[in-house]
Amino acid sequence: xxxxxxxxxxxxxxxxxxxxxxxxxxxxxxxxxxxxxxxxxxxxxxxxxxxxxxxxxxxxxxxxxxxxxxxxxxxxxxxxxxxxxxxxxxxxxxxxxxxxxxxxxxxxxxxxxxxxxxxxxxxxxxxxxxxxxxxxxxxxxxx
Numbered sequence: 001x002x003x004x005x006x007x008x009x010x011x012x013x014x015x016x017x018x019x020x021x022x023x024x025x026x027x028x029x030x031x032x033x034x035x036x037x038x039x040x041x042x043x044x045x046x047x048x049x050x051x052x053x054x055x056x057x058x059x060x061x062x063x064x065x066x067x068x069x070x071x072x073x074x075x076x077x078x079x080x081x082x083x084x085x086x087x088x089x090x091x092x093x094x095x096x097x098x099x100x101x102x103x104x105x106x107x108x109x110x111x112x113x114x115x116x117x118x119x120x121x122x123x124x125x126x127x128x129x130x131x132x133x134x135x136x137x138x139x140x141x142x143x
Contacts, residue, residue: 001042001043001044001069001070001139001140002043002044002045002046002066002067002068002069002070003038003043003044003045003046003068003069003070003071003072003136003139003140004045004046004048004059004063004068004070004071004072005034005045005046005047005048005071005072005073005132005136006048006049006056006059006060006071006072006073006074006075007027007047007048007049007050007073007074007076008049008050008051008056008073008074008075008076008077008078008079009050009051009052009076009077009078010051010076010077011027011030011049011074011076012027012049012051013027014026014027014029014030014101015027015029021101021102022101022102023101023128023129025128025129027049029129030129030132031047033129033132033133034047034132034133034136035047037132037133037136038136041136041137041140042140043136043139043140045136046068053078053082053084053085054084056075056078056082056085056088057084057085057087057088060073060085060088060089060091060092061088061091061092063092063094064091064092064094068094069094069095069139070094070095070096070097070139070140070142071089071092071094071095071096071097072096072097072099072132072135072136072139073085073089073096073097073098073099073116073120074098074099074100074101074132075098075116079098079100079104079113079114079115079116080113080114080115081115082115082116083115085115085116086115086116086119089116089119089120090119095121095139095142096116096119096120096121097120097121097122097123097124097135097138097139098114098116098117098120098122098123098124098125099123099124099125099131099132099135100123100124100125100126100131101126101127101128101129101131102125102126103125103126104125104126105125105126106126121138121139121142122135122138124138
């Protein structure tokens with residue numbers, strides 16, 4: 001199974017940015033954790049992070065042409081603002097799981113709106129970096 005893990009803006013700052021909310025795990029630590037989990041599960045995982053909306057859209061579209069089986073996506077702040085990412089997810093029709101490290105539903109009101117949530121197989125929120133592993137497992141179960 002080929003899974004693309006996409007991280008949006010500021011996820012590259014994990015461990016630095018608001019560690020009381022996002023924890024002290026760095027982005028490099030997160031990537032290592034995901035790759036180790038992929039080895040155990042037999043999934044082929046590609047990791048991608050960008051702070052730029054268009055780059056994220058391009059990567060989602062590229063997933064269609066690369067015959068990716070599933071997408072794990074943490075759009076970061078674009079969760080609450082990006083119709084472009086929503087449209088890309090809808091266009092490719094690849095099963096996707098939305099992931100958030102913090103419990104966005106318990107935070108500020110504006111963070112509770114997710115444009116992509118209705119088009120994802122599931123949303124995993126508030127499980128820390130474990131949420132990424134849960135999302136990979138969920139997509140792998142579909143195969």
